[in-house]
Amino acid sequence: xxxxxxxxxxxxxxxxxxxxxxxxxxxxxxxxxxxxxxxxxxxxxxxxxxxxxxxxxxxxxxxxxxxxxxxxxxxxxxxxxxxxxxxxxxxxxxxxxxxxxxxxxxxxxxxxxxxxxxxxxxxxxxxxxxxxxxxxxxxxxxxxxxxxxxxxxxxxxxxxxxxxxxxxxxxxxxxxxxxxxxxxxxxxxxxxxxxxxxxxxxxxxxxxxxxxxxxxxxxxxxxxxxxxxxxxxxxxxxxxxxxxxxxxxxxxxxxxxxxxxxxxxxxxxxxxxxxxxxxxxxxxxxxxxxxxxxxxxxxxxxxxxxxxxxxxxxxxxxxxxxxxxxxxxxxxxxxxxxxxxxxxxxxxxxxxxxxxxxxxxxxxxxxxxxxxxxxxxxxxxxxxxxxxxxxxxxxxxxxxxxxxxxxxxxxxxxxxxxxxxxxxxxxxxxxxxxxxxxxxxxxxxxxxxxxxxxxxxxxxxxxxxxxxxxxxxxxxxxxxxxxxxxxxxxxxxxxxxxxxxxxxxxxxxxxxxxxxxxxxxxxxxxxxxxxxxxxxxxxxxxxxxxxxxxxxxxxxxxxxxxxxxxxxxxxxxxxxxxxxxxxxxxxxxxxxxxxxxxxxxxxxxxxxxxxxxxxxxxxxxxxxxxxxxxxxxxxxxxxxxxxxxxxxxxxxxxxxxxxxxxxxxxxxxxxxxxxxxxxxxxxxxxxxxxxxxxxxxxxxxxxxxxxxxxxxxxxxxxxxxxxxxxxxxxxxxxxxxxxxxxxxxxxxxxxxxxxxxxxxxxxxxxxxxxxxxxxxxxxxxxxxxxx
Numbered sequence: 001x002x003x004x005x006x007x008x009x010x011x012x013x014x015x016x017x018x019x020x021x022x023x024x025x026x027x028x029x030x031x032x033x034x035x036x037x038x039x040x041x042x043x044x045x046x047x048x049x050x051x052x053x054x055x056x057x058x059x060x061x062x063x064x065x066x067x068x069x070x071x072x073x074x075x076x077x078x079x080x081x082x083x084x085x086x087x088x089x090x091x092x093x094x095x096x097x098x099x100x101x102x103x104x105x106x107x108x109x110x111x112x113x114x115x116x117x118x119x120x121x122x123x124x125x126x127x128x129x130x131x132x133x134x135x136x137x138x139x140x141x142x143x144x145x146x147x148x149x150x151x152x153x154x155x156x157x158x159x160x161x162x163x164x165x166x167x168x169x170x171x172x173x174x175x176x177x178x179x180x181x182x183x184x185x186x187x188x189x190x191x192x193x194x195x196x197x198x199x200x201x202x203x204x205x206x207x208x209x210x211x212x213x214x215x216x217x218x219x220x221x222x223x224x225x226x227x228x229x230x231x232x233x234x235x236x237x238x239x240x241x242x243x244x245x246x247x248x249x250x251x252x253x254x255x256x257x258x259x260x261x262x263x264x265x266x267x268x269x270x271x272x273x274x275x276x277x278x279x280x281x282x283x284x285x286x287x288x289x290x291x292x293x294x295x296x297x298x299x300x301x302x303x304x305x306x307x308x309x310x311x312x313x314x315x316x317x318x319x320x321x322x323x324x325x326x327x328x329x330x331x332x333x334x335x336x337x338x339x340x341x342x343x344x345x346x347x348x349x350x351x352x353x354x355x356x357x358x359x360x361x362x363x364x365x366x367x368x369x370x371x372x373x374x375x376x377x378x379x380x381x382x383x384x385x386x387x388x389x390x391x392x393x394x395x396x397x398x399x400x401x402x403x404x405x406x407x408x409x410x411x412x413x414x415x416x417x418x419x420x421x422x423x424x425x426x427x428x429x430x431x432x433x434x435x436x437x438x439x440x441x442x443x444x445x446x447x448x449x450x451x452x453x454x455x456x457x458x459x460x461x462x463x464x465x466x467x468x469x470x471x472x473x474x475x476x477x478x479x480x481x482x483x484x485x486x487x488x489x490x491x492x493x494x495x496x497x498x499x500x501x502x503x504x505x506x507x508x509x510x511x512x513x514x515x516x517x518x519x520x521x522x523x524x525x526x527x528x529x530x531x532x533x534x535x536x537x538x539x540x541x542x543x544x545x546x547x548x549x550x551x552x553x554x555x556x557x558x559x560x561x562x563x564x565x566x567x568x569x570x571x572x573x574x575x576x577x578x579x580x581x582x583x584x585x586x587x588x589x590x591x592x593x594x595x596x597x598x599x600x601x602x603x604x605x606x607x608x609x610x611x612x613x614x615x616x617x618x619x620x621x622x623x624x625x626x627x628x629x630x631x632x633x634x635x636x637x638x639x640x641x642x643x644x645x646x647x648x649x650x651x652x653x654x655x656x657x658x659x660x661x662x663x664x665x666x667x668x669x670x671x672x673x674x675x676x677x678x679x680x681x682x683x684x685x686x687x688x689x690x691x692x693x694x695x696x697x698x699x700x701x702x703x704x705x706x707x708x709x710x711x712x713x714x715x716x717x718x719x720x721x722x723x724x725x726x727x728x729x730x731x732x733x734x735x736x737x738x739x740x741x742x743x744x745x746x747x748x749x750x751x752x753x754x755x756x757x758x759x760x761x762x763x764x765x766x767x768x769x770x771x772x773x774x775x776x777x778x779x780x781x782x783x784x785x786x787x
Contacts, residue, residue, distance in 0.1 A: 084143075088123045093139050100142045121153045128154055133162045137175045144178050156185055164192045169205035177212050186212075187223040194227025199236065202227040216249050222258045229262030237262040238269075253282050260291045267299040286321055293330040297337065305334040313350075323354065329362040336369030341378070344369040358389065364397050371404035379404045398467055402476045411480040418477060421467040471500050478509040483516040504535065508544045515548030520557060523548040527561075539565070543576045550583040558583060559595060577603040581610055587622040590660070590693045593686075597657040612653060616682075619656060623685035626692065627736050652679040656686045670707045676721075677728035680709070684729055688737070695784050705775040706744065711768045718771050729773060738786070740779035744772045 087096035120143070127136035137159070140150040156179065163172035169189065176185035186209035193202035206224040213220070221244065228237035241259055244251055251259070256277045263269045274292060277284065289312055296305035309331050315321045328351045335344040344366055351358060358366075363386040370379040383401055386393060398421060405414035474495045481488040488510050492502055502510075507530050514522040523545045530537050542565040549558035562580060565572065580599050587593045596615070603610050651674060659670065670687050672680035684707060691701065707729060710722040718726075726743075733739040 080146075085119055088119050091123065091126075093123060093127065093135055097135075097138055097142050100146070124154045125158075128158050128162055131162065131166075133159055133166070133168075134171055137171055137178075140178055141174070150178050151180070156188075160185070160189055160192055163189070164196055164198070164201075167198060167201050169193060169201040170208055173205055173208040173212065176209075183209075183213065183217050183219065186217070187219045190220065190223040190227055194223070194230045197231050199227060199231035199233055202231075203236070216244075216247075218252050218255055221251065222255050225255065225258040225262055229258065234263045234266065250280060253277070253285060253288070256282065257285075257287045257291060260288065260295070264291060264295040265298050267295045267301060267304075270295040286324055286327065289321075290324075290326050290330060293327065293334065297330060297334045300338065302334055302338055302340070305331060309347075316354075323356070325351075325356050325359050325362060328356060329359065329365060332362055332365040332369070336365045336372065339369065339373045341366075341369040341373045341375060358386075358391065360391060360394055360397070363391055363393070364400065367397060367400050367404075371400050371407070374404075374408060376404045376408045376410060395468060395470055395473070399470070399473055399476060402473065406476055406480045411482070414477065414480050418469075418473070422469055469498065469500070471495065471503050471506065474500065474502075475505050475509060478506060478513070481513060483513065485510075485513050485517055485519060485522060488513050502533075502535075504538045504541055507535070507537070508541045511541060511544040511548060515544070515551055518552050520548055520552050520554055524557075536568075537565075537570070539570050539573050539576065542570060543573065543579065546576060547579050550579055555583050562599070571606065572602070574603075574608045577606075577608055577610060581615060584618065587618055590690050593619065593622055594660055597653070597661055600653060601657055601661075616652060619653065619686065620682055623682045623689060626685050626689045651675060652682060655679070655683050659683065659687050660690055668703055668705060670705065672725065672729070673708060673710050675725070677725045680725045680729055681732055684732065691780070692784060701777055701780050701784070704777050705780065707773040707775070709771045709773065711770050714769055722771055726771060726773065733773075733775060737783060738779075739783055740776045742774045742776070744774040 084096055084100070087093065120139075124136045124139065127133070127139075136154065140153060144150055156175070159175050160172055163169065163175075172189045173186065176182045176189060179185060186205070189205045190202050190209070193199070193205060202224060206220065209217075209220055221240065225237045225240055228234065228240070237259055241251070244255075256273060260270050260273050263273065270292065274284065274288065277288070289308065292308055293305055296302075296308065309327075312321065312323055312327065316323050328347055332344045332347045335341070335347065348358065348362070348366055351362070363382065367379045367382045367386070370376075370382060379401060383393070383397065386397070398417075402414050402418060405411070405417065474491055478488050478491055481491065492506065492510065495502055495506070507526055511523045511526050514520070514526065527537050527541065527545055530541065542561055546558045546561050549555070549561065558580060562572065562576070565576075577599060581596060581603070584592065584596070587596070596618075600610060600615060655672065655675060670684055672683050675683065687705075695701065709726050709729070710718065712718045712722065730741050733741045
């Protein structure tokens with residue numbers, strides 16, 4: 001602990017003998033005489049000789065002068081208490097703190113003289129309420145040195161709350177150290193920072209707490225691990241676990257459970273913790289098994305979840321454990337997530353057989369299992385059973401039913417349920433916007449399910465259970481609007497009328513509706529409306545708007561949105577890139593190819609893998625367009641030969657992009673090293689097409705073109721694949737395009753890091769021969785002018 005002592009109010013120090021009291025020095029006549037002090041008069045009675053009409057600064061001066069006299073070498077505890085109360089009443093806490101710091105405690109106890117006084121408590125509460133928490137804690141720290149119990153002065157939760165809001169964990173720990181139940185407050189402090197998702201402050205509180213503990217405290221370890229789980233930082237929880245093991249501290253079952261829960265997204269690590277727990281002789285409890293099931297649910301391991309559930313049923317039959325509703329709910333969710341609705345219903349029967357009543361989570365999971373499988377009637381039947389069982393549904397249950405109807409294209413039914421659930425009071429506020437595609441006149445109809453249960457009970461459930469629509473509810477209904485843009489806008493208006501704000505998803509759905517009705521201008525208007533409403537469009541909104549432009553054959557608008565989102569530092573996702581790359585079925589100009597290759601390279605740099613084969617086919621078609629009549633040749637050099645062209649990353653597209661995206665309009669060298677003969681052909685054709693289009697807009701050909709095929713050693717024959725590529729390109733240029741092609745070899749020195757080393761340790765420079773082809777400028781001019 002710190003260098004001060006905490007004593008309770010039971011410690012009583014005998015009052016000082018009046019004969020030994022040190023009177024106020026007579027040579028200072030300006031000092032007032034204090035009235036006799038008693039515990040009953042401490043709160044309500046001010047010093048009688050003080051003028052209540054004196055200026056505040058004068059009162060402060062009188063208190064400081066009195067404090068100097070009172071704090072001489074021999075201190076009178078009763079007079080000291082009077083001085084403290086005087087300063088507190090005058091709200092001069094800083095002076096009280098500074099004055100008390102000048103006095104050594106020497107076993108002085110203020111508790112007998114301040115017992116029953118609430119002036120200090122009121123002032124501490126005022127300081128905390130005004131945000132001066134540090135001053136309040138400092139006052140309590142200095143008073144505790146004079147054996148005054150600070151328990152009850154301020155409610156601990158008030159100070160902890162203020163410290164959490166100001167992100168001051170050290171101050172919170174300082175206050176906790178003043179109380180006898182400090183170890184409990186340490187846990188509360190760490191937990192509160194964890195709930196605020198402030199893991200940095202929680203860790204600081206954790207480290208500060210450990211310094212004030214004599215022995216390891218499992219509650220604190222569990223609190224910080226739970227905070228790591230809440231903040232989603234499982235790595236920190238593992239470091240804490242390893243630190244415990246390094247200190248030879250054996251965690252208890254509760255710490256292990258918290259560790260498993262914080263790492264539930266990593267099934268292998270969770271299972272390893274489970275095994276370590278058993279190796280240490282700790283017996284898993286029901287919470288341990290529930291967390292294991294949760295980890296299986298997150299990992300989608302239905303087989304392992306079934307094995308655990310089977311083992312649990314066996315242990316229950318032997319009377320070792322008792323399955324709770326959380327266990328059943330978790331295993332139901334495991335089956336629901338993979339659409340195994342029949343197995344989920346089987347767990348429901350097990351619950352009822354074991355006498356365990358289904359809670360809202362269990363019913364929601366069951367309804368969701370059927371809804372995910374597209375079984376709308378089964379989902380509604382379960383919802384009906386839930387209501388008959390007296391279990392109060394939450395908004396999520398209502399949303400699941402609505403979404404099931406929408407996914408099954410039962411839009412009229414979804415709106416009918418929605419109108420009934422939200423109550424008659426809101427029905428009239430919707431206006432005439434709902435006449436389209438809904439049929440308000442049919443809202444009184446009652447649907448009968450195959451098993452004979454009527455929907456009327458569901459339609460009237462709002463009379464018994466409150467239903468408050470959320471933004472998610474309206475987002476589900478927006479999907480049911482189909483292509484009716486005005487209907488969707490009416491829903492948006494109603495959202496605002498009931499106090500809900502459309503989110504990113506709401507606007508994205510509205511943009512998608514614009515696309516379904518080919519309303520490009522509407523999509524742009526919605527993006528502007530989002531900005532005006534203070535909602536920054538996200539990648540989903542932009543991608544949806546880009547999709548609208550693409551489907552409307554307005555590629556330039558799509559590119560405009562693409563550049564705009566990048567200028568706002570909104571990173572495109574895989575869907576954004578893929579939508580743009582698939583926007584064209586063919587390329588008509590060099591500019592279009594350059595645009596798509598730029599997008600392709602952006603996609604590669606962002607770490608996404610595009611469909612190279614799809615883009616290669618389009619590039620190939622554009623490249624082969626250089627040859628007027630090449631129907632027969634395309635069969636031989638078609639990119640349908642996927643074994644050559646399909647690669648994890650297309651070198652062909654990278655080569656083409658490297659040439660076509662150069663700023664210069666004319667190219668003096670074409671590098672096809674490392675390419676197959678099919679790929680080399682396409683690169684050469686791409687460059688020739690670019691030269692042809694640039695020549696048409698006034699860019700002349702200034703020199704011969706060199707095609708670099710590969711490198712070979714001096715006095716050695718070129719490799720087989722180099723000869724194949726050379727022969728293929730020469731046939732293309734001579735036979736199909738009528739260009740003059742000449743072989744051209746050049747000796748070049750290899751790079752030093754690729755040089756062989758002699759026996760003496762020196763590197764030798766061995767020249768290599770570049771195998772090249774030269775296309776003459778004269779033949780290029782002839783080809784460019786040929787019709």
